Amino acid sequence: MLKLPVEFKEKYQKLLGDEEATEFFAAMNEESKKAIRINTLKNPVKIAYSLNEAIPDLRDAYYGEISGEDPEWVSGYVYSQDPAAMFPAALSGVKPGDKVLDLCAAPGGKTTKLGEQLENEGLLVANEISGTRAKALRENVERWGIGNALITNESPEKLSPVFYDFFDVILVDAPCSGEGMFRKNPEAIDYWSQDYVLTCQRRQKDILNEAVKMLKPNGRLIYSTCTFAPEEDEQIVSWLVNEHDFSILDTEIKDEKISLGHPEWSDNNPELTKTIRFWPQDGVGEGQFVAVLQKNGGNAETVTKKNKKKKQKKNPLRLTKSQQELVGNVINQFNLPDSLSDWSKKAMVRNDHxxxxxxxxxxxxxxxxxxxxxxxxxxxxxxxxPGHQLAEVLGQLKQTRVVDLATLDDYQKYLHGETIKVQSDLRGFLLVSYQNLIFSFGKITGNGILKNFYPKGLRK
Incomplete structure (x- = not known):
């Protein structure tokens, strides 16, 4: 039984009324729901999970639980994510070729969905201010096979001068008071207070002030939190509308399980009913708030032309012909996706990488x-x-230079970093899979030993 702060309970009794507040508090003590997303970038293969219970209004998303050692996870075919947290990226309207920023990106659930929607066309900048969390973000982007992402570890204030009026879409899943995660992470209750809610609101405004600078005129801003607090939800959206000239767009979500925003909890702007809320009593997932907004005014076309000129600069770190030959001897043996079709013209080298x-x-x-x-x-x-990220990218297509590990024991040994004796006529570098799910590079020597190239930092 969660021990909710008295001040918290009094606040939501006043906001929701006694009957709905009672349902809300009861639901906070129910079991959290777990879910998975299927990676549509990867070459379609059969996975072991049941896909019988779909999440409402989402594609390729299902209720279910996975392990971090499952081949589906290791190979980047599935991502474990709270069901409600899947909605902000899904509602972003991102399309191939867009320039997209995920400003508060770790651990990468929303980033991987944005990258999937881009289909390796355009640009995805994924930023995380925490160095530790940025490492986890990189691992998830790499596992998902996204090749057009720039991952940064910066403050929004450092990013905005570099990317002024640059992005078509920005997603801000803002740091918040975390009320929506109380039943999943009860320790979040310990640092909750109304003062903390207001501290988070100020931080959110600081982050959004920088995000607005980076968004093109007519660009879309997706704002989300995992809190129920109106101060961090409806009131922030009203502030964006009034202070930064944004319009609230309709999410077009009409499912009865998903609640709408409350104008009366802010400035009574009726447009706030276009925002959506997820409550634990709705039965979808954890707490979540999502708003889709559009930046008004200006001429985005001028900005686009200005940015295109910057792409004409000559690549200063181009591979030499001899370096191209060394790289080509390896990677040209594989079936390359479109993003790698002209690799020799685009590839650069820095510190031998x-x-x-x-x-x-x-x-x-x-x-x-x-x-x-x-x-x-x-x-x-x-x-x-060849590197591990390349292996995950090559997993987007069917490959012939692959050794599929025969047993679960071999798979687990490979994840631990061991060499494996295999039956294969192939020699040299090849891709390693288990249950036809590609997850690594390996190298078979003359005696049939598969040398292990699974990264040490990922070994189980």
Whole structure:
């Protein structure tokens, strides 16, 4: 039984009324729901999970539970995410070719959905201010096979001068008081107070002030939180409308299980009913608030042309012909997705790391970059060693240079970093799969031993 703060209970009794508040508090003590999303970027194969219970109004999303050692997770075919938390990215309207920013991105649930919608076309900037959480973000983006992402570890204030009037869509899943996660993470109750709610509101405004600078005129802002507090939800949306000239767009969600925003909890703007709320008593997932807004005014076309000129700069770190040959000897053996079809023209090398940048930034740009695009691998003395991110990207297509591990024991040993004896006529670098789910590179030597190239940092 959750011990909810007296001040919290009094607040929501006043906002909801006694009957609905009673349902709300009772639902807070029910079991949390777990769910998965299917990665449509990957080559379709059969997965082991039941897909019988779909989440309302979402595609490729189902209730269910997975393990971090399951081959579906390791290979980036599924992502474990709270059902309600899937909606902000799904409602973003992102399409291939857009420039998109996920400003508060870790651990990557919303980022991976945005990248999936882009279909490796356009640009996805995923930012996380925490260095530790940025590492987890990178691992999830890599696992999902996204090749057009720039991952940064910065404050919004550092990003806004670099990307002024730049993005078509910005998603801000703002740091909040976390009321919607009380039943999932009861420790969040310990630091809750009304003063903390107001502290979060001020922080959200600071973040959004910078986000607004980076959004193109007529661009879309998706604002979400995992709290119930009107101060952080409806009142923030009203502030965006009144202070920054935004319009609230209709999410077009009409499911009876999903609640609408409350104008009376803010400035009585009837447009606030276009925002949506998820309550535990609705039975969808944890607490979540989502608003889709559009930045009014200006001419986005002028900005677009200005930005295109920057792309004409010559690549200063291009591969030499001999380096291209070393890389090509390895990766040209595989079936390459469109994002890699002209890799030799796009690839760059820095500190022996070969990568295809998602965006070429000026050398004067002082941002802490965690990852830029696809890392193809590392150049070593007279040879090229393919990287793990490349393996996850190649998993988007059916491949022939693959060894499928025969047993669960072999799979678990490989995840631990062990070498495996395999039956295969293939030699050299190849992709490693289990149950036809590609998750790593390996290398078979002359005696049929599969050398392990699964990254040490990911080993179980």
């Amino acid at each position: 070969v990568f295809i940048p998602a965006i070429v930034l000026s050398e004067k740009t002082k941002l802490h970059i965690v990852n830029n695009g696809i890392e193809l691998g590392i150049l070593k003395k007279k040879r090229f060693e």
